[in-house]
Amino acid sequence: MDARKIQLPREIHTGAGMIKETGKICRNLRLDGDVMVVTGPNTRKIGGDAVIESLLEEDYNVNDITIDNPSKSSVEAVQDEIKQCSLVLGVGGGKVIDVAKLASTRAAVNFISVPTAASHDGIASPRASIKDEGGNVSLKAEPPIGVIADTEIISKAPFRLLAAGCGDIVSNYTAILDWKLAHRLLDIDYSDSAAALSEMTAKMTINSADAIKEGLTESAGLVVKALISSGIAISIAGTSRPASGSEHKFSHALDIVAPKPALHGEQCGVGTIMMMYLHGGDWKFIRDTLKVIKAPTTAYEMGIEPEYIIEALQMAHTIRSERYTILGDRGLTHESARVLAEKTGVI
Numbered sequence: 509m510d511a512r513k514i515q516l517p518r519e520i521h522t523g524a525g526m527i528k529e530t531g532k533i534c535r536n537l538r539l540d541g542d543v544m545v546v547t548g549p550n551t552r553k554i555g556g557d558a559v560i561e562s563l564l565e566e567d568y569n570v571n572d573i574t575i576d577n578p579s580k581s582s583v584e585a586v587q588d589e590i591k592q593c594s595l596v597l598g599v600g601g602g603k604v605i606d607v608a609k610l611a612s613t614r615a616a617v618n619f620i621s622v623p624t625a626a627s628h629d630g631i632a633s634p635r636a637s638i639k640d641e642g643g644n645v646s647l648k649a650e651p652p653i654g655v656i657a658d659t660e661i662i663s664k665a666p667f668r669l670l671a672a673g674c675g676d677i678v679s680n681y682t683a684i685l686d687w688k689l690a691h692r693l694l695d696i697d698y699s700d701s702a703a704a705l706s707e708m709t710a711k712m713t714i715n716s717a718d719a720i721k722e723g724l725t726e727s728a729g730l731v732v733k734a735l736i737s738s739g740i741a742i743s744i745a746g747t748s749r750p751a752s753g754s755e756h757k758f759s760h761a762l763d764i765v766a767p768k769p770a771l772h773g774e775q776c777g778v779g780t781i782m783m784m785y786l787h788g789g790d791w792k793f794i795r796d797t798l799k800v801i802k803a804p805t806t807a808y809e810m811g812i813e814p815e816y817i818i819e820a821l822q823m824a825h826t827i828r829s830e831r832y833t834i835l836g837d838r839g840l841t842h843e844s845a846r847v848l849a850e851k852t853g854v855i
């Protein structure tokens with residue numbers, strides 16, 4: 509039996525107005541000492557101030573820092589600031605949460621994830637995507653000890669963010685197909701339980717697609733719980749394989765080649781349509797589900813020119829090349845990339 513350590517959040521709090529309980533939740537988790545609150549320029553007002561107020565009400569000594577990109581320098585800046593702290597809270601979207609997550613891991617202090625949008629599955633995952641010279645790199649990190657998801661705040665976020673979160677969940681379908689393929693071809697370690705959790709999460713979200721509506725706390729709750737569940741599947745597997753396959757390679761490539769990339773979840777959703785086609789699966793079902801959710805299904809809807817879609821498809825196999833997927837080791841030719849994007853209606 510190979511020795512494994514699985515780290516999972518100890519407490520997950522979801523509900524309208526939950527952010528006001530942050531101070532009490534931290535005290536109940538027996539988290540003492542000074543606290544650092546990390547936010548983004550928009551999310552400082554949207555959630556950061558309420559978190560700070562709640563912590564002050566519980567007599568915490570609170571510092572705060574605002575970051576505007578998920579770079580190595582942002583992580584280092586937060587790490588420098590948290591030298592005297594024993595707890596870090598990331599309050600924002602995926603970029604803020606990733607920076608706070610990695611900085612707290614490196615400083616060996618507790619981290620609590622406070623998503624203000626249900627836009628990605630990094631909320632509870634043991635990964636952090638940080639920009640470096642070559643683009644985004646996915647780094648190992650410690651998952652949060654707690655998650656506080658205020659569905660009131662999340663439901664009021666631009667609906668585009670919720671739809672993007674659904675794209676990141678739907679992407680589990682092709683991620684699992686790629687993982688199974690790599691396991692069969694190359695005997696890559698595979699976790700039935702992580703795959704089952706990831707696939708069930710995607711299925712439940714897709715079956716509820718009609719219920720995912722703008723401004724509803726119920727919709728926010730459904731999607732944020734699914735995203736947390738995807739992050740837990742990553743923790744169980746010890747790799748992002750349950751939620752990241754060829755469709756993510758396409759998205760990461762698009763982040764590099766597109767002058768103005770779309771949201772992570774949007775790109776992953778569109779990538780799932782095309783990679784499901786390559787797998788010979790029901791790509792129209794994926795496309796139609798994303799349409800019901802009002803997530804983008806074309807380059808135009810993502811605001812990305814067709815040429816960058818083709819370029820990203822051709823480049824995708826080179827992203828994390830050790831991770832075998834349906835793209836194979838040689839990837840797509842220009843013509844096959846063009847035909848793929850056209851046949852699936854992406855361009």
Ligand SMILES: NC(=O)C1=CN([C@@H]2O[C@H](COP(=O)(O)OP(=O)(O)OC[C@H]3O[C@@H](n4cnc5c(N)ncnc54)[C@H](OP(=O)(O)O)[C@@H]3O)[C@@H](O)[C@H]2O)C=CC1
Binds near residue numbers: 548600624633637771
């Ligand atoms: N670690 C992991 O496992 C994973 C990490 N990721 C990473 O997450 C990032 C994508 O996250 P995503 O959230 O899509 O993008 P961002 O973090 O860039 O957030 C998008 C924008 O939404 C704003 N925002 C967040 N919440 C609200 C709100 N309630 N109301 C209004 N605006 C809001 C943010 O504001 P502000 O600028 O103030 O933050 C930001 O301007 C990528 O870097 C990706 O690599 C994705 C999946 C998994």
Ligand SMILES: O=C(CO)COP(=O)(O)O
Binds near residue numbers: 637752
């Ligand atoms: O986005 C993710 C899962 O949805 C994380 O995956 P990566 O390991 O490809 O960054």
Ligand SMILES: [Zn+2]
Binds near residue numbers: 628772
């Ligand atoms: Zn993702």
